[in-house]
Amino acid sequence: MDFTPNEDQLALVSAIERIAAEFTAVPTDFHGFALEGEALARELENGQYFDIAAIPEMGPVSAATVVERLARLPCTTEVALSMLVRPQIDIELPRPFALVEHGRPGRFVAAAGTLIVIDGDDIGIAHPRPEDVEAVESLYAYPMGRLTGNPPVKALSGADADTVRTWLRIACAAEMAGLLQAAIDAAVEHLSVRKQFGRPLGTFQALRHRMAECAVLAGGVRLLALKAAWSGDSGEAALAALHAQDSASRVVYDVHQMMGAMGMTLEMPVHLWTYRAKALLSELGGKGAQARGVATFIFDAA
Amino acid sequence: MEFDWNQQQRDFRATVRAFLDANLPDNWEEIAHGPGSSAQTTFSKQFCGALADAGLLVPHWPERWGGRDADPWSAFILAEEMWAAGEPRGGQYMNVNWIGPTFMRFGTEQQQERYIPPMARGETLWCQGFSEPESGSDLASLRTRADKTESGYRVNGQKIWTSYAGHADTCFLLCRTAPGKGGISILLVPMETPGITVRQIPSIIGEGDIHEVFFDDVEVADTALLGAEGQAWEIVRTALSLERVGIPRFALASRMLRRAVEVLKRDGRFTHGAIDQSAKAHAACEVARMYSYNIIDQRCHGQPPGPEASAARIATVNAERQVTEFVVEHLPEALAGADHMLMAHHQRAIVAGIASGAAEIQLNLIATELLQLPREPR
Ligand SMILES: Cc1cc2nc3c(=O)[nH]c(=O)nc-3n(C[C@H](O)[C@H](O)[C@H](O)COP(=O)(O)OP(=O)(O)OC[C@H]3O[C@@H](n4cnc5c(N)ncnc54)[C@H](O)[C@@H]3O)c2cc1C
Numbered sequence: 001m002d003f004t005p006n007e008d009q010l011a012l013v014s015a016i017e018r019i020a021a022e023f024t025a026v027p028t029d030f031h032g033f034a035l036e037g038e039a040l041a042r043e044l045e046n047g048q049y050f051d052i053a054a055i056p057e058m059g060p061v062s063a064a065t066v067v068e069r070l071a072r073l074p075c076t077t078e079v080a081l082s083m084l085v086r087p088q089i090d091i092e093l094p095r096p097f098a099l100v101e102h103g104r105p106g107r108f109v110a111a112a113g114t115l116i117v118i119d120g121d122d123i124g125i126a127h128p129r130p131e132d133v134e135a136v137e138s139l140y141a142y143p144m145g146r147l148t149g150n151p152p153v154k155a156l157s158g159a160d161a162d163t164v165r166t167w168l169r170i171a172c173a174a175e176m177a178g179l180l181q182a183a184i185d186a187a188v189e190h191l192s193v194r195k196q197f198g199r200p201l202g203t204f205q206a207l208r209h210r211m212a213e214c215a216v217l218a219g220g221v222r223l224l225a226l227k228a229a230w231s232g233d234s235g236e237a238a239l240a241a242l243h244a245q246d247s248a249s250r251v252v253y254d255v256h257q258m259m260g261a262m263g264m265t266l267e268m269p270v271h272l273w274t275y276r277a278k279a280l281l282s283e284l285g286g287k288g289a290q291a292r293g294v295a296t297f298i299f300d301a302a
Numbered sequence: 303m304e305f306d307w308n309q310q311q312r313d314f315r316a317t318v319r320a321f322l323d324a325n326l327p328d329n330w331e332e333i334a335h336g337p338g339s340s341a342q343t344t345f346s347k348q349f350c351g352a353l354a355d356a357g358l359l360v361p362h363w364p365e366r367w368g369g370r371d372a373d374p375w376s377a378f379i380l381a382e383e384m385w386a387a388g389e390p391r392g393g394q395y396m397n398v399n400w401i402g403p404t405f406m407r408f409g410t411e412q413q414q415e416r417y418i419p420p421m422a423r424g425e426t427l428w429c430q431g432f433s434e435p436e437s438g439s440d441l442a443s444l445r446t447r448a449d450k451t452e453s454g455y456r457v458n459g460q461k462i463w464t465s466y467a468g469h470a471d472t473c474f475l476l477c478r479t480a481p482g483k484g485g486i487s488i489l490l491v492p493m494e495t496p497g498i499t500v501r502q503i504p505s506i507i508g509e510g511d512i513h514e515v516f517f518d519d520v521e522v523a524d525t526a527l528l529g530a531e532g533q534a535w536e537i538v539r540t541a542l543s544l545e546r547v548g549i550p551r552f553a554l555a556s557r558m559l560r561r562a563v564e565v566l567k568r569d570g571r572f573t574h575g576a577i578d579q580s581a582k583a584h585a586a587c588e589v590a591r592m593y594s595y596n597i598i599d600q601r602c603h604g605q606p607p608g609p610e611a612s613a614a615r616i617a618t619v620n621a622e623r624q625v626t627e628f629v630v631e632h633l634p635e636a637l638a639g640a641d642h643m644l645m646a647h648h649q650r651a652i653v654a655g656i657a658s659g660a661a662e663i664q665l666n667l668i669a670t671e672l673l674q675l676p677r678e679p680r
Contacts, residue, residue: 001311001375002304003599009303061303188673200676208669208678209662215673216616220589227592230305243585291581298584299563301572 037075064229071178110145173225173240238293334388336508346392350424368422393466609671
């Protein structure tokens with residue numbers, strides 16, 4: 001048991017921090033839902049960061065820390081599936097990756113090089129042509145798209161499908177950990193400067209306690225996500241995704257309450273994280289499906 | 303990063319489990335009413351002696367005091383296994399975790415020689431006299447007085463909620479020698495000293511746990527003072543940081559959750575609502591476990607205690623709450639005589655958010671120290 005990053009992991013952390021620093025500011029002219037990070041994607045591509053899970057000294061747990069860190073940025077690009085799921089299938093598959101569940105719109109689908117298609121219990125892989133997908137307008141702060149054509153789907157074997165489902169859950173939890181932390185950070189900043197009744201809001205205990213509880217939840221999501229990424233265990237993956245989706249509802253609600261009306265403006269970018277978290281809430285069958293995963297893999301229930 | 307045990311840690315856990323298997327009686331679950339009960343206290347004396355003989359009572363203590371300088375992981379693995387088994391050490395876990403180590407740091411040679419060896423042999427029980435009727439979370443307002451006499455101190459006042467006081471040999475007593483936070487001192491007071499009265503408080507949490515302790519003109523020798531007059535706050539802070547995580551409650555909560563799930567599965571009752579709730583409860587237990595391990599890891603790396611310990615406490619409170627709520631809703635008969643251990647767990651779990659510092663105080667600490675929110679006005 002050792003929670004401390006090794007030297008390679010520390011070097012990775014500082015490299016990612018340097019990249020993140022370039023993308024921390026929200027462009028002042030941005031007043032939309034999905035702030036896309038094309039330049040971020042290019043930098044990650046150039047540095048070959050999408051492949052770090054396959055480097056033995058790094059492994060998927062390092063990739064998960066990167067996913068978590070980058071999810072805290074205001075801009076978004078497809079990172080989680082490429083870094084955590086792709087290496088489990090075939091690292092040569094074209095990115096970006098996206099997930100289509102039961103024909104519903106999904107994140108990054110319109111630009112995807114590889115689609116993971118979930119239909120009932122079946123999971124397959126497809127490579128859509130541009131005419132097979134289209135962008136859709138949405139409330140989620142990700143670029144959303146849907147499948148319009150019928151590209152050939154290559155079905156995965158039962159065992160491969162299980163592996164993919166496990167890593168999709170880990171990817172979801174790692175990304176959620178970053179989103180929740182960023183949302184909390186935004187609320188903390190607001191509570192520290194906004195004054196009412198002659199004092200900063202952050203001095204009112206009713207709000208302090210709620211934020212502290214949210215912080216414990218978000219930190220827990222991160223710990224479970226890293227543990228699952230380290231072990232690759234199906235039960236731990238289901239548990240991490242469950243805790244991520246379960247905590248998100250609470251954190252999203254509380255963070256918006258902290259922000260007052262200001263949190264409803266597009267000028268205050270908190271929705272970039274909270275509405276992304278909402279997109280992740282229903283993925284992979286939502287909490288109910290994750291709980292069934294826990295029952296199967298951890299409690300050995302039939 | 304490495305989220306698994308090494309061989310040595312696995313072996314140590316196996317050794318502790320084997321010891322428990324060999325040394326807990328068949329009717330242990332009926333005895334395990336709570337660390338403070340008479341049956342458990344009586345059993346703990348013999349059990350801790352055997353633990354000491356096996357080198358498993360104080361492995362993390364220095365050799366000089368009967369240990370083998372084992373690392374904080376060993377101490378924590380030991381604590382997990384003991385608590386998950388229903389804490390057969392009774393109240394002696396306090397000696398092992400923080401009272402002994404505090405004496406090693408702050409005690410005089412005479413105090414060390416007098417008090418540490420009996421702890422290392424598993425022969426003695428202490429109680430912690432901190433809280434008072436008017437001083438709970440606001441501990442620094444305590445009023446029990448120790449007035450200087452020619453040969454020592456005369457103590458007057460009252461303590462409350464004192465665990466194990468009914469069976470304890472000695473009290474680690476906080477009392478006032480001067481006004482203010484800097485006026486609190488620690489006296490090590492033999493419980494048979496004339497003028498001390500102990501009254502058990504009937505409670506929902508099990509027999510023998512909480513007491514009132516009255517001090518009427520209790521004469522205590524000079525040599526009973528731990529550290530200097532007024533040094534209590536510093537010593538207690540250090541003492542508690544030695545422990546940092548406190549009781550690994552998640553270990554028992556997690557075991558009880560699995561036990562309840564097994565019963566439900568066997569009876570064909572492990573369906574929708576139960577599945578959802580048990581999975582969330584399990585997540586809460588694992589979160590508490592990971593937060594706690596993170597703190598042990600910080601300690602191994604020589605990092606000073608930080609606000610993460612409060613986060614671990616809150617995570618632990620969540621775990622206890624979710625597991626007990628799960629059992630009440632889905633296996634209600636367990637609390638009506640069907641399962642001694644589930645009943646005992648339910649009785650004890652409620653204290654997680656109060657004993658050793660209320661949860662709301664921890665939330666305040668998290669807000670200030672971890673989130674860096676501006677402080678509340680005083
Ligand atoms: C089983 C058990 C065993 C114990 N054993 C011992 C022992 O061996 N020795 C010992 O000395 N003590 C012991 N205690 C006492 C324990 O330390 C106190 O109960 C604890 O510190 C809280 O104090 P209190 O009960 O007076 O609650 P209070 O301080 O009265 O608090 C009541 C409620 O108000 C909240 N509250 C208080 N102040 C604030 C604030 N500033 N802001 C927000 N909320 C606040 C609390 O969080 C809590 O929810 C034990 C308690 C229990 C339950």
